[in-house]
Amino acid sequence: MLNTRRQFLKVASAGGIGLLTPLGFTGSVSADESISWFKNPLGIPPLETGNVIDGKRVINLSLGYGTSTFLGDRPTATVGINGAYLGPVIRVRQGDDVELKVTNRLTEASTLHWHGLNIPAAMDGGPHQSINPGQTWNAAFKILQGASTQWYHSHVLHRTGIQVYFGLAGLLYIDDEHSKSLDLPSTYGVDDIPLVLQDRSFNQDGSLLYLGSMHDRMMGMMGQLMLVNGTTFARFKVQKRLTRLRILNGSNARIYNLEFEDQREFLQMATDGGQLERPVAMRDIVLAPGERAEILVEFVPGDDVLLRHKPLPRRGGSGAATMGMMGNMMAANDQPFSIMRFDAAQSSSTAQTIPARLTTPRNWSPNDAVRTRRFDLNMQMGMGMMRGGGFGINGRPMDMRRIDQRVPLGDVEIWEIVNQSPMAHPFHIHDTQFRIIDRNGRPPMAGEQGLKDTVLVYPRERVRIITQFENYADAKAPYMFHCHILEHEDAGMMGQFVVVS
Numbered sequence: 215m216l217n218t219r220r221q222f223l224k225v226a227s228a229g230g231i232g233l234l235t236p237l238g239f240t241g242s243v244s245a246d247e248s249i250s251w252f253k254n255p256l257g258i259p260p261l262e263t264g265n266v267i268d269g270k271r272v273i274n275l276s277l278g279y280g281t282s283t284f285l286g287d288r289p290t291a292t293v294g295i296n297g298a299y300l301g302p303v304i305r306v307r308q309g310d311d312v313e314l315k316v317t318n319r320l321t322e323a324s325t326l327h328w329h330g331l332n333i334p335a336a337m338d339g340g341p342h343q344s345i346n347p348g349q350t351w352n353a354a355f356k357i358l359q360g361a362s363t364q365w366y367h368s369h370v371l372h373r374t375g376i377q378v379y380f381g382l383a384g385l386l387y388i389d390d391e392h393s394k395s396l397d398l399p400s401t402y403g404v405d406d407i408p409l410v411l412q413d414r415s416f417n418q419d420g421s422l423l424y425l426g427s428m429h430d431r432m433m434g435m436m437g438q439l440m441l442v443n444g445t446t447f448a449r450f451k452v453q454k455r456l457t458r459l460r461i462l463n464g465s466n467a468r469i470y471n472l473e474f475e476d477q478r479e480f481l482q483m484a485t486d487g488g489q490l491e492r493p494v495a496m497r498d499i500v501l502a503p504g505e506r507a508e509i510l511v512e513f514v515p516g517d518d519v520l521l522r523h524k525p526l527p528r529r530g531g532s533g534a535a536t537m538g539m540m541g542n543m544m545a546a547n548d549q550p551f552s553i554m555r556f557d558a559a560q561s562s563s564t565a566q567t568i569p570a571r572l573t574t575p576r577n578w579s580p581n582d583a584v585r586t587r588r589f590d591l592n593m594q595m596g597m598g599m600m601r602g603g604g605f606g607i608n609g610r611p612m613d614m615r616r617i618d619q620r621v622p623l624g625d626v627e628i629w630e631i632v633n634q635s636p637m638a639h640p641f642h643i644h645d646t647q648f649r650i651i652d653r654n655g656r657p658p659m660a661g662e663q664g665l666k667d668t669v670l671v672y673p674r675e676r677v678r679i680i681t682q683f684e685n686y687a688d689a690k691a692p693y694m695f696h697c698h699i700l701e702h703e704d705a706g707m708m709g710q711f712v713v714v715s
């Protein structure tokens with residue numbers, strides 16, 4: 215077993231183009247060769263808009279077991295929502311009253327959490343809304359937020375990591391009238407494309423390999439093969455010159471620094487919580503687990519280009535840690551690799567104008583903040599770490615019986631998140647969208663100046679966010695805040711808050 219696992223840890227790399235290792239592959243390939251590997255048609259998840267019954271949009275979701283064929287000849291046992299792996303793209307409109315009927319056909323308890331949504335805590339789908347095998351949970355709430363790319367995933371206590379890894383996740387789109395009036399690519403599967411990025415490891419028999427080592431538990435589970443919407447070596451045949459990509463980092467732990475291999479410019483048009491004020495030109499974008507971005511990319515006929523990960527910039531200098539004693543363990547994501555291919559051989563050459571202004575994302579002034587709360591992210595180093603313990607926030611691991619914060623409804627608050635560990639953690643807050651005030655005192659880059667629900671906090675960094683918890687108070691039902699590296703969340707880097715009126 216050990217030998218087999220070791221093989222997967224080798225990463226092929228040549229001429230600056232790396233590939234996560236397919237089963238047992240330990241050779242190297244040139245850039246020209248590697249693009250030819252990407253020939254599997256990109257899977258596009260089915261759209262699910264439900265049925266409007268008595269004024270409510272009713273959507274049925276069923277969690278069940280399935281079989282997927284990621285590796286061609288070797289089937290893989292997976293878990294999905296209305297399918298074998300992952301779930302449909304749920305599409306709703308601002309103002310909808312939705313009822314999501316979630317039936318658990320698994321043999322273990324599960325949940326579905328609506329990530330990014332401002333909804334009552336009892337409908338949030340966190341660890342408190344556990345659905346037992348055979349049971350159906352009705353999540354009913356109003357869609358208050360505007361156009362955005364949200365998502366949903368399992369959030370069961372201590373088993374979120376394995377349940378998401380096996381497939382319990384999907385996207386949730388919100389449309390609104392304003393966004394519809396903008397001239398943006400918006401034909402699903404044609405020029406408006408979902409991309410769920412996930413990395414997975416496999417055993418030789420084709421089964422998923424989860425938590426094969428202590429390293430996986432400590433750093434989070436990073437796989438050796440990229441899946442995009444559940445497709446390995448994915449190729450998307452571009453149809454329109456201007457294409458909108460809605461990218462979700464749906465991985466358990468891997469942080470992506472995305473770029474096209476020709477380093478072409480693209481426009482970021484949305485963050486986690488919705489559209490930016492105006493599109494931002496960039497050539498690379500960092501997405502941590504849980505984060506979303508919508509980008510606009512122009513492909514001209516004949517383009518054939520890989521989307522890839524390039525090693526993350528090292529954070530150094532004042533306030534940000536270098537890798538220090540954890541050196542090798544922290545360098546797990548230091549290899550470039552290709553993710554998928556965009557083949558524009560048969561695309562349309564018709565140009566499309568891009569709106570200069572998109573929307574006015576909500577913002578708050580620090581002057582209006584009533585208080586500042588501080589959250590220290592802790593990983594116990596040394597022997598404690600080797601034993602697999604020591605994950606917590608403000609020195610304490612998650613405890614379902616303990617409410618960590620009580621937030622008055624409607625108060626503007628600053629939350630200061632301080633990373634006391636040598637690795638980066640994506641910090642996610644339920645129920646709200648926030649704005650980043652600063653990172654170690656410096657304002658965020660343009661692409662982060664929009665609504666967010668997850669923020670990557672680098673080692674020794676201090677990030678201040680500002681928000682307001684609105685619309686729903688419930689002294690008894692808590693929301694969660696946590697690291698979105700799912701193995702860290704499962705190991706205790708999570709806390710609970712209630713919103714009180």
Ligand SMILES: [Cu+2]
Pocket residue numbers: 638639640697698699702703707
């Ligand atoms: Cu973490």
